[in-house]
Amino acid sequence: MASAFPDGCIVYESDGVVLAGDLSTEQIAACVAAGARSWLYLNDDANPNCPRASVEDAKVPYACVPLLDPLNDLTPNVIEAFTSHMASAARPAIVQCSTATRAGIPYLLHLARVNKLPAASAISHAHRASPPFKFTERPPLVRAVATALSHPMRSLVFRQLFDTAGSSTYTYLLADHPGGDAVLVDPVVEQVDRDLKLVEDLGLKLKYVVNTHCHADHVTGSGLIKRKLPGVRSVIAKDSGAKADVHVAHGDRVEFGDAFLEVRATPGHTEGCLSYVCDNMVFTGDALLVRGCGRTDFQGGSAETLYDSVHAQIFTLPDDTVVYPAHDYKGHRSSTVGEEKRLNPRLSKSKAEFVEIMGNLGLPYPKKIDEALPLNLVCGIQEE
Ligand SMILES: [Fe+2]
Structure with missing residues (x-):
């Protein structure tokens, strides 16, 4: 699966998850040709790079859950929307934002829930994955994700x-x-x-x-x-x-x-x-x-x-x-x-x-x- 997706896509083969940033129409078509079977977009539909039309034309199920500011937007409802999408989305599943940085967040929340990872173990996984999740390069994002991962344990x-x-x-x-x-x-x-x-x-x-x-x-x-x-x-x-x-x-x-x-x-x-x-x-x-x-x-x-x-x-x-x-x-x-x-x-x-x-x-x-x-x-x- 890895080789068929266009450049810029980060493929986590074992989970059938592909993280992407902004994609051209040709790159979206290449993802579809590579077998993409579901699509989650983290910017809103008003974004000029929104892939909705191309994805829906290709009959690939499309969902949009905006995560424009992870420091403030990782509310319980958004966490729930991400984890339920990731649990049921057909694979290969595309998760797309602007630079493939935020895209790792729904994926990690899903992994933590499915594998019952404590926040510390999930963040450690994000750092040690191959390649590491891009958001781990940004400490404030890591803190926001750790807080989101702690959500069930907040009390x-x-x-x-x-x-x-x-x-x-x-x-x-x-x-x-x-x-x-x-x-x-x-x-x-x-x-x-x-x-x-x-x-x-x-x-x-x-x-x-x-x-x-x-x-x-x-x-x-x-x-x-x-x-x-x-x-x-x-x-x-x-x-x-x-x-x-x-x-x-x-x-x-x-x-x-x-x-x-x-x-x-x-x-x-x-x-x-x-x-x-x-x-x-x-x-x-x-x-x-x-x-x-x-x-x-x-x-x-x-x-x-x-x-x-x-x-x-x-x-x-x-x-x-x-x-x-x-x-x-x-x-x-x-x-x-x-x-x-x-x-x-x-x-x-x-x-x-x-x-x-x-x-x-x-x-x-x-x-x-x-x-x-x-x-x-x-x-x-x-x-x-
Ligand atoms: Fe001892």
Whole structure:
């Protein structure tokens, strides 16, 4: 299909989508001859380059959804019009604007919806597509598209909780909307009453307790929460070796109401470490900490693997993705992908330097590991 479309058309063969800017009458005819079976135009019909007459003469279904100013025009109605058009439009589907820049927007919104990509993953896809979507060259457009991608998650409830009892663990509460379905990421057994009180105070329905990995420094609250709130299901990586109601792997999704966590495998601190992407946030467990990372000297850890995981799965997210780690010992609460790429004293280095650093940390044996690990393999509670 690629070769038949005229110059200037950007063909994404796998999805049967062709992005175009202004086209001459001859170029429109060439698109039709190449097999175009649907047409979406993003300027209004008054535009002197409007292809409507030629497209309709050729009996190709034509739709016009103006997107003249993406910074203001990406309203819920326009997003809905784009995604429903892209879902049903016959392929090859032409999406045309003036310079093939805005044309990538309906296509990306469609991809994000069909593949259930969080905003951060969808923007990352736009940058890394071949060729990259042209709007990624313009940061204000990228921000507008990210906001549009966040639309279903705009009412997301988010709380960051901290374990002051000693493990310095962050627990995250997320719900799809106020009063909606919720997940707790990395609950700590000593803080279960606090966490469940917050769930109740906010009127949320807790669906899942999710662990980023089998922790060595604290006992997970998963089992106790399940005991107190029957129906809640525990989630951990298949590769963690730990018991749970739901075992997940890279590419899976943990859905709660209209929202979801995208599962990314980020082993290296342990063999079964996962990061979870939600909207423009990534929950990195101990794979990536603010200006640091988890140790790699036990639980199947590997500095080489951790370096590759962080670079392939976290540093490929947009720079403004907010990083929420499982711990902090210096008072930081969050960071961004861009910040850590630039400033992380370990992971901004070459792989060889990173391996050398991790091999020379000389850390003491973790205090709670002998108690925590066996318990965390069974959701934090020994079977009675
Ligand atoms: Fe850990």
